[in-house]
Amino acid sequence: MSVDMRTYLGHVELINPITTAAGCAASGSELAQFFDLGRIGALTTRSITMAPRAGRPTPRMAETPSGMLNAVGLQGPGVDAFLERELPWLAQRSVRTVVSIGGGTVAEYTALARRLTDAPGVSAVEVNLSCPNIEDRGRVFARDGAASAEVVASVRSVMRYDVPVVAKLSPDVVDIVSVARACVDGGADALSMINNPLGMSIDTEAMRPSLAAVTGGLSGPAIRPLAVRCVWQVHAALPGVPIIGMGGVLTGRDAFEFILAGACVVAVGTALFHDPYACLRILRELEELLAARGFHRLADAVGLAHRPPGAPTRHRIDLEESSL
């Protein structure tokens, strides 16, 4: 028996719920050497910036228990090169593409969104809010609901109506639900979580920080419980909002955990460094797992763990509270 794996990001239909996490699939062509990108629900690009960026100095990476720290610093060729080369490459292959954007000011995000408006092949725009707001003493946008909402509202206002705007949230906040709510109020069609929490490791041989940038983003299974908690809390508060869940997904079981917590799309990041075929393997494992539990549709499993104790397993309960 097969399971209907289709899912929706806003009103955009994806053939299945697996996507790559921003910054973990470069421009797509590297992974295309291993598998057909058209077989995954969507490919999420690295965060595109207005100008080319050289990123941070090396070492940019340190392995940590069940995870790693990275301080890449949004290295990329800038939006012009992206629109000239990378996006058309993906569009020609009919790869559904979520374009992640990053900026230091609201105006920069807006300008990026404007550039993407007429570009063919943009299935959704993901707003990476984990960038420092250069107008606000370098405070990260995602740590402040109002600043995040301002970016989202501005991007939403210039983006084509049929392209969903996804706000990507950071777990490094006191109350992720309030930031999520602010983004939805600002016009986000979907939410994506979690971006890397900030971490650090010290090389005990050199007796210095392992990363040149001192601190870096933690990713991999080490952050999965943190990510599942965030998805759970936000889905409970905003049950109608589609969520892209991510953070340490290595297996189909991990993806299923996010789906049960309330995600309708699951992104795979660090696992791709370990296994370039991770997306397809996770998709297959997830489908097998759903089939083994008697699901006919992936959609029936989304948020299922929120049902009250004792409620029947198979049928999705309609949560009554709606904050929309």
Next chain:
Amino acid sequence: MRKTPVTPVQVTGTVLTTRRVDAYHALTVVAPGIAERFRPGHFVAVAVGGAQTSMLTRRAFSVHDVKPDYGGTVEFVFAARGPGTAWLAERRARDTLDLVGPLGRPFPLPRDPVNCVLVGGEYGSATLFAVADALQQRGCRVDFVLGAASADRVFGALRARRMGETTTLTTEDGSLGLRGRVTDVLPGVIADVRADAVYACGPMPMLRGVTAVAVEFDIPVQVAVEERMACGVGVCMTCVLPVIGDDGVTRMVRSCVEGPVFRGERVRFDDVGTIPFDALGAPGGGSRNNVG
């Protein structure tokens, strides 16, 4: 940018033999798809720690040797350093190993039969023998200069003596060959053999020195660099270093896919570990440096 010439594959290899070579370990792995695609200079990215491991990033190793036996074997040589290489050192015959390869850009070979000096530092020599073989097949003369801190860390001295016209060995403690570094003897070797090109693999400071010597003699030098890598396939952007392009512009390029082999004079060795101010996309200063 040049394109990666071969498509890498992921294979579950079976360890055929393990052996100690002085300070190093050598693993021969049955890895069909990889062996047949191999060209000198390629490397493999190996998953370590087994299925339930907490070590998520792959370890990169240059391929030392490939043989057609058992459908294709690859051999790599490594120093047990951290937890990943310690785990690899415990592998035994018939254990399985998850490899991705062949990766990276191989060494470009000269069209004409010319004189080549091959310079290896520590386990970096391991990658040079396949190069030597390919060069000799093209009628090139091959001379070796191998060095390390101490005698047990000079890899491949015997094989170099068999293959090379001459082999010069250096150790920093003087326990083998001449006391000193490869760069101390390299000018003499280049002059003696009238070298037309240099090939080098080893620690970054050595590559920097070798490049300086070759530049002095005005002969081309190909170096295989080693940068901290997480994926080896070009998706994580962690392995970058500043390299000057054909257009004269410095870019932070990925050593796993644009390298690991570069023309020595194109690598800005003095600026490795920094973002040179004139690199494409270098921060204009201030807090924008912190984005992401």
